[in-house]
Amino acid sequence: MVDYRPILRTENTNLLEVKSVTCVKQERCLFEALSFTLGSGKIMQIEGPNGAGKTSLLRILSGFAQPEEGEVLFEQRSINDYYDEFAAELLFIGHKTGVNTQLTAFENVCHWLRVHGYNDESQVYDLLGKLGLVGLEDVPVRTLSAGQQRRVALVRLWLNSAKLWILDEPFTALDKKGVAMLQCRFNEHLEQGGSILLTTHQDLTQHFEQLQTLVLEYRH
Amino acid sequence: MWKWLHPYAKADRAYQLCNTLLPYFAVITVVCLVVGWVWGLAFAPADYQQKDSYRIIFIHVPSAILSMGAYSSMAIAAIVALVWQLRNAELAVIAIAPVGAAMTAIALITGAAWGKPMWGAWWVWDARLTSELILLFLYLGVLSLYHAFEDKKAAGKAACILAIVGVINLPIIHFSVEWWNTLHQGATITKFDTSAIDPSMLWPLFINIAGFAGFVGVISLIRLKNEILQREKHRPWVRSLVSRG
Amino acid sequence: MQVNHSYWQLFKAVYSKDVTLAFRQRAEIVNPLLFFLIVITLFPLAIGPEPGLLARMAPGIIWVAALLSTMLGLDKLFRDDYHDGSLEQMIASPYPLSLCVLAKVFAHWTITGLPMVLMAPMFALLMNLESQALGATILTLLIGTPLLSFIGAIGAGLTVGLQKGGILMSLLVLPLYIPVLIFATSAIDSSSMSLAYGGQLAILGAMLAVACIAAPLAISSALRVSVS
Incomplete structure (x- = not known):
């Protein structure tokens, strides 16, 4: 399907827009009608217990998996229709680091x-x-x-x-010094107007002023 | 195309469509098969050369034609599923695949049974039989790929890709086998020339083909209905359907 | 960071990674070749050493052995990339995935197909093949083995995410290999009878051209399904 809406590229707009995304895995609904936006220079931490669908969400946002319903927009354009342009602005590091x-x-x-x-x-x-x-x-x-x-x-x-970083548990296996270096680098990226989406079980509230959090519940 | 297909992207509409079509297919199946078999097996004249054993064509030929027909409809459904991202078309691929495989198996078995009195052997590497055997392998490939995936969403997509790859290869395989056969065996095997067939045998054959087509349609539709219900079992419309009885 | 998109650079990067890895673990190159050799050795032992009979069966034996040894390497084609996450990185790159896939298939051919082409004279010798058929054997392997890699990679892409994908992959792929087998063996047959075999080679070449264009698309959509 072609997106006919005009392409608006104004400053200070939402970099990533998630529109009522639903994910079903193995007949279990992980999350339903999830909507949020992430602006430039913002960092969002996705929290939740194991099996709540954090990794599944990140994979949908990176375009590897398709949601059951809903869509993901990057700079107002569907990531599936403009995947190569989106990929040029995306840095993804998952559990499996490549x-x-x-x-x-x-x-x-x-x-x-x-x-x-x-x-x-x-x-x-x-x-x-x-x-x-x-x-x-x-x-x-x-x-x-x-x-x-x-x-x-x-x-x-x-x-x-890349403008958007999507990182799945980036602090895993790192020592304290490594974690500090990474947080320092995150701040640099945010100051340059980039955005970060990450999952971690660490408490990041002291390190980032503009931290948004998204909590996923475990659903049965 | 999109406008026409779009309403059936919704599972409940597709389910209703199946329900509407099912009786027509059922009537065609019953009428044609009864008429075709009785006419073909009891009333059509015996062949002057093959005597009564030729009567197996009333099963062999329709099932062979339908095995190809089912594969092409499966591939069309697969293309629709991948191009327009229609989940129902994916389910149709899975609904048709075992029916087509069964048709292929029937064609092979009846072919072998016919071969015994005609060629004196159960199996002869005749071009048509060989292509039919490879077609069976292609069907089994689609089915086993689908069942190997735990995630049925990915399974459907993978089966669609394989079905499309198969349909591109099918003419090449058919042509190469045909060519291989003439190269190795010459025209030693008497081919059944359809144009030379007597009208009194041709008519029951056509009716049987229609009956088999209806039968494939009926079974595929029933399977498609089941697949839709299976996938949508948590949706309200399925629950209301169940509670209505 | 400076961004400079060059398809050739990408092709080189993906290709050289796979070839480098294969050369580090030489077994990957040597094992399929040994397998090829052993399969060919089995036939004279099974059907008897009569030179005329062997020469008549040689095209078929060489090509069946080639099909089987190609299958050995296919299982590994995407498996490591799938497990260590490199496949996701390839998808999330600004380049089309089908180009990465093309490079990987070409690397697979360099590792498994090309050595077979180079060893062909020896196999022909072992099977008492007439010397005039040697050219045809080499040519059919040269055109046919990349075709095997392309078709096989579709199966490998479809089954890479599965626990026991290996056997299933052979089940999916071997029927699709039949046309290659038929035309290649018939070309060798014709040449050993001193007949023209250009037609068979042309058909193989046409199939290779189609596969070059169509297979990367099929493989990349298969990989997207496997990764999701």
């Missing part, structure tokens, strides 16, 4: 950059070092610890120009 354990950290980051159309690889070594992977850039990722493997995926946060 890091190949046979390749080295450096190769992983470079491959990700190329697949996403970025071709500046000059900062990769510096950033890997900054994230505490000094000397580990050229060993296969499978030899690294869980936290280090996650850092290899999180380097992408410093290497993209």
